[in-house]
Amino acid sequence: xxxxxxxxxxxxxxxxxxxxxxxxxxxxxxxxxxxxxxxxxxxxxxxxxxxxxxxxxxxxxxxxxxxxxxxxxxxxxxxxxxxxxxxxxxxxxxxxxxxxxxxxxxxxxxxxxxxxxxxxxxxxxxxxxxxxxxxxxxxxxxxxxxxxxxxxxxxxxxxxxxxxxxxxxxxxxxxxxxxxxxxxxxxxxxxxxxxxxxxxxxxxxxxxxxxxxxxxxxxxxxxxxxxxxxxxxxxxxxxxxxxxxxxxxxxxxxxxxxxxxxxxxxxxxxxxxxxxxxxxxxxxxxxxxxxxxxxxxxxxxxxxxxxxxxxxxxxxxxxxxxxxxxxxxxxxxxxxxxxxxxxxxxxxxxxxxxxxxxxxxxxxxxxxxxxxxxxxxxxxxxxxxxxxxxxxxxxxxxxxxxxxx
Amino acid sequence: xxxxxxxxxxxxxxxxxxxxxxxxxxxxxxxxxxxxxxxxxxxxxxxxxxxxxxxxxxxxxxxxxxxxxxxxxxxxxxxxxxxxxxxxxxxxxxxxxxxxxxxxxxxxxxxxxxxxxxxxxxxxxxxxxxxxxxxxxxxxxxxxxxxxxxxxxxxxxxxxxxxxxxxxxxxxxxxxxxxxxxxxxxxxxxxxxxxxxxxxxxxxxxxxxxxxxxxxxxxxxxxxxxxxxxxxxxxxxxxxxxxxxxxxxxxxxxxxxxxxxxxxxxxxxxxxxxxxxxxxxxxxxxxxxxxxxxxxxxxxxxxxxxxxxxxxxxxxxxxxxxxxxxxxxxxxxxxxxxxxxxxxxxxxxxxxx
Numbered sequence: 001x002x003x004x005x006x007x008x009x010x011x012x013x014x015x016x017x018x019x020x021x022x023x024x025x026x027x028x029x030x031x032x033x034x035x036x037x038x039x040x041x042x043x044x045x046x047x048x049x050x051x052x053x054x055x056x057x058x059x060x061x062x063x064x065x066x067x068x069x070x071x072x073x074x075x076x077x078x079x080x081x082x083x084x085x086x087x088x089x090x091x092x093x094x095x096x097x098x099x100x101x102x103x104x105x106x107x108x109x110x111x112x113x114x115x116x117x118x119x120x121x122x123x124x125x126x127x128x129x130x131x132x133x134x135x136x137x138x139x140x141x142x143x144x145x146x147x148x149x150x151x152x153x154x155x156x157x158x159x160x161x162x163x164x165x166x167x168x169x170x171x172x173x174x175x176x177x178x179x180x181x182x183x184x185x186x187x188x189x190x191x192x193x194x195x196x197x198x199x200x201x202x203x204x205x206x207x208x209x210x211x212x213x214x215x216x217x218x219x220x221x222x223x224x225x226x227x228x229x230x231x232x233x234x235x236x237x238x239x240x241x242x243x244x245x246x247x248x249x250x251x252x253x254x255x256x257x258x259x260x261x262x263x264x265x266x267x268x269x270x271x272x273x274x275x276x277x278x279x280x281x282x283x284x285x286x287x288x289x290x291x292x293x294x295x296x297x298x299x300x301x302x303x304x305x306x307x308x309x310x311x312x313x314x315x316x317x318x319x320x321x322x323x324x325x326x327x328x329x330x331x332x333x334x335x336x337x338x339x340x341x342x343x344x345x346x347x348x349x350x351x352x353x354x355x356x357x358x359x360x361x362x363x364x365x366x367x368x369x370x371x372x373x374x375x376x377x378x379x380x381x382x383x384x385x386x387x388x389x390x391x392x393x394x395x396x397x398x399x400x401x402x403x404x405x
Numbered sequence: 406x407x408x409x410x411x412x413x414x415x416x417x418x419x420x421x422x423x424x425x426x427x428x429x430x431x432x433x434x435x436x437x438x439x440x441x442x443x444x445x446x447x448x449x450x451x452x453x454x455x456x457x458x459x460x461x462x463x464x465x466x467x468x469x470x471x472x473x474x475x476x477x478x479x480x481x482x483x484x485x486x487x488x489x490x491x492x493x494x495x496x497x498x499x500x501x502x503x504x505x506x507x508x509x510x511x512x513x514x515x516x517x518x519x520x521x522x523x524x525x526x527x528x529x530x531x532x533x534x535x536x537x538x539x540x541x542x543x544x545x546x547x548x549x550x551x552x553x554x555x556x557x558x559x560x561x562x563x564x565x566x567x568x569x570x571x572x573x574x575x576x577x578x579x580x581x582x583x584x585x586x587x588x589x590x591x592x593x594x595x596x597x598x599x600x601x602x603x604x605x606x607x608x609x610x611x612x613x614x615x616x617x618x619x620x621x622x623x624x625x626x627x628x629x630x631x632x633x634x635x636x637x638x639x640x641x642x643x644x645x646x647x648x649x650x651x652x653x654x655x656x657x658x659x660x661x662x663x664x665x666x667x668x669x670x671x672x673x674x675x676x677x678x679x680x681x682x683x684x685x686x687x688x689x690x691x692x693x694x695x696x697x698x699x700x701x702x703x704x705x706x707x708x709x710x711x712x713x714x715x716x717x718x719x720x721x722x723x724x725x726x727x728x729x730x731x732x733x734x735x736x737x738x739x740x741x742x743x744x745x746x747x748x749x750x751x752x753x754x755x756x757x758x
Contacts, residue, residue: 025574033651043578046727135651137642138723143453209643209722212729386578387726390651 029057033390036400043386051381053374059404066364071097072328075167082402083164084127087120088344094169096353099338108296109173113251115289116168118282123152124345125275132394136213141204148196151189158182172300177320183290190283214269218380218392221266228376231369232347234396237271239264244343258285268395330359344369346397370403420527424543425510429705437709438674439471445716452720483663493570498668501563505675508553510543512682513611515692515700517541522697535612541701548608550598557679561587568657579656582727583647586637589734593634596742597627600749601687605757614691621688623752627745628688630738639677641715643722644730681711
C-alpha cells in the first residue's frame with residue numbers, strides 16, 4: 001500500500017528533490033576549520049558516521065631530504081615541520097646525533113636546553129589553546145593564545161636570535177648563553193603568565209559555553225588511549241601517567257622538580273586542563289632553571305677547543321655566544337645508529353638516525369606526536385556530532401605540518 | 406518658495422516616509438549597521454589585546470575602515486557558481502535583506518503629542534485610541550506587536566531560500582540548522598511577547614511603552630527569554646550556529662561574494678536591530694517620558710545599546726552546538742516562558758491598569 005502511494009507521488013504531482021538525510025562533506029583542505037588537512041566526513045543527519053582523516057597536503061619529505069644533507073644542515077630542516085615547537089624538534093635530532101658522536105654536553109648547556117624547551121612548550125600550548133578556542137568560536141581565546149605566546153616568543157628571540165625557527169641546539173651544546181636581560185625578561189614573563197592564567201580560567205576554562213563544548217566530547221578511555229597510541233597531553237588527559245621527561249629524563253629534567261598533570265576523564269576538557277597545568281608546571285621549571293643554572297661552558301670541550309682564539313674572544317667573551325667551529329661544516333660521525341625520544345609540546349617525539357660513516361645520515365626517521373594523533377582523531381570522530389569535529393580536532397592539538405613532515 | 410519648503414517638509418516628515426526611509430528605516434539603519442560592526446570590532450579588539458580598525462582614519466578610531474570595506478565589497482566580483490539559477494542566486498539575498506527591513510516601518514519609535522512637535526500635524530493620521538496620542542510609525546496598526554513578529558519570522562525562510570538556491574552542502578547544513586533554530590526561538594519570542602501583551606492587556610507596543618511601567622521590572626523573566634531568543638534569532642554569539650565558520654564555512658551564505666555577501670551579512674544585523682527596537686519598546690520604556698522627535702532618538706539610543714551589547718558577546722562566548730542550543734531553548738527557556746506568562750497574568754491583574 002505504502003509502496004503504491006510512493007509510486008503515485010513520484011509519477012504524478014510535483015517533483016521535489018528531498019535533501020538526503022545522509023551525505024558526505026568534504027572538510028578541507030580549503031576549509032576554515034581544517035587546516036592543511038582533508039577530513040572526509042560521512043554524515044547521518046548531524047552525526048558523523050565515519051570520518052577519514054587524510055593528511056599529506058603539506059608533506060615536505062623531510063626524511064628523504066635528510067638523506068641528502070649534512071648533519072649540521074639538517075638542523076633547520078627538522079625543525080620546520082613544527083615551527084611552533086622548533087626547540088623540541090631540534091633537540092631530539094641533536095640528541096640522536098650526539099649519541100652517535102658520543103659527545104658529553106656540559107651542565108649549563110643541558111639546563112639551557114631545558115630552558116628553551118619549556119619556553120617552547122608554553123608557546124606551543126598557547127598556540128594550541130588559541131586554535132581550539134577559535135574552532136569552538138571563542139575568538140578571545142584565539143587572540144589571547146597568540147598574544148600571550150608573543151611574550152615567550154620574544155624571550156626565545158632574545159635567547160636564540162629567531163622567533164620561531166631557532167636552530168638553537170647544536171651538537172655538543174647550545175649556541176648562546178643566558179644573559180641577565182633574558183633572566184629578567186623571563187621573570188617578568190612568568191609573573192605575567194601566572195596573572196594571565198587566572199584571566200584564562202575566567203573567560204575560557206570556566207566559561208559555561210566552553211565547558212559545554214568540551215566536556216564529554218571525544219571521550220578516550222585509558223585503554224583506548226594506549227591502544228590507539230595517543231601521546232603527550234592527549235594520553236595524560238586519559239589518565240595515563242607517561243611523560244618522557246620523567247620516564248627517560250634528558251637535558252636537565254632529572255635535576256628539576258616538576259609534576260605531570262594527569263586527568264582521568266579523557267574528554268576534550270581534560271586534555272585542555274592538562275595543557276593548562278603543563279603551562280603552570282613549565283613556569284615552575286623556568287623559575288628553577290633561572291635559580292639553579294650552574295656556571296660553565298655551553299659547548300662541549302671537544303668542539304669548544306676548535307674555535308679559533310680570535311673568534312672566541314670576540315664572540316664568546318664579548319657576547320656569550322659560540323660560533324660554529326670548522327668541524328661542524330661536514331663532520332663524519334662514526335658508523336652507528338641512535339634512537340632518542342623527547343617530550344615535545346604535543347607529545348612524544350621520536351628520532352631514529354642511522355649513520356654509515358659519511359657526512360650525511362643514511363636514514364633519518366622522525367615520528368612526530370601529531371602523526372600519532374591521526375589515528376586517534378579518526379577513531380574519536382566516529383559517532384559524534386558534526387559540530388564536535390572541530391572541538392575534537394582542536395582538543396587533540398593536531399598540527400598538520402608536523403604530522404606530514 | 407516658503408510654501409514649497411513647507412510642502413517638502415510635510416512630505417519628508419510624514420511618518421510613513423520618515424520612519425521607513427530615514428529613521429529608523431534605511432538611512433539610520435545603514436549608519437547604525439556600520440557603527441555596530443565598527444563597535445563589534447573595536448570592543449572585541451579591546452578585550453583581545455588588539456587595536457582593531459585604526460589606520461583608515463586614525464582620528465575617528467578607524468571608523469572609515471568600514472566604509473572602505475563596503476566600497477571594496479561593492480566593487481569586487483560577484484562570483485556565480487556553476488549550476489545555480491543566476492536570477493534566484495542574485496535575488497535571494499536581496500529578498501532576505503528586504504524582508505528584514507520591513508518590520509522597521511511598523512515599529513512605533515515615539516508618540517506624537519497633539520501639539521508642540523514637528524510631527525504634530527500628523528497627529529490625527531496616526532492616532533492611537535489605546536493611548537490617546539499619535540504614534541510615530543510608518544504604518545500604525547493596533548496589533549503591531551503581532552505583525553512585527555510575524556514579518557520577522559519570515560526571515561529564516563529566506564535564509565533557507567538562500568541556501569537552497571546556492572546548492573552547496575555546507576549551505577544546506579547551515580539552512581537545516583537555521584530552520585531548527587528558527588522554530589525554537591520563534592516560540593520563545595512569541596511566548597515572551599504574549600506574556601507581555603497579557604500583562605499590559607494589549608497587542609500595541611506603543612501602549613506598553615507609554616504606560617510608564619518598564620517591562621523589564623514588570624516581567625524580568627520575559628525580558629531574559631526575549632533577549633536570549635533575540636540572540637538566537639539574529640545569529641549572535643553564543644548562538645552563531647547556523648553560520649559557524651569553522652564548521653560550515655559560512656552556513657547558508659557560503660557561496661556568496663562581493664556585494665551579495667554584504668547583503669547576506671546585513672540581514673542578521675538588521676534583524677538584530679528590529680528585535681532590539683521591539684525589546685526597547687516592550688521592556689525598556691521605549692521613548693517614555695519623551696515624545697515626538699526626542700522620544701524617537703531616545704528609543705534609537707536604547708535600541709543601539711541593546712544591539713551593541715548583543716554584538717559584544719562575541720568577545721565572551723564561543724558557540725554552542727545546535728543540540729545544546731535547542732535543548733536550552735526547549736528544556737529550560739520554554740518552561741521559563743510559562744513562568745513569565747504566569748507573572749504576566751498576576752502582575753498584569755494587580756499592578757497594571
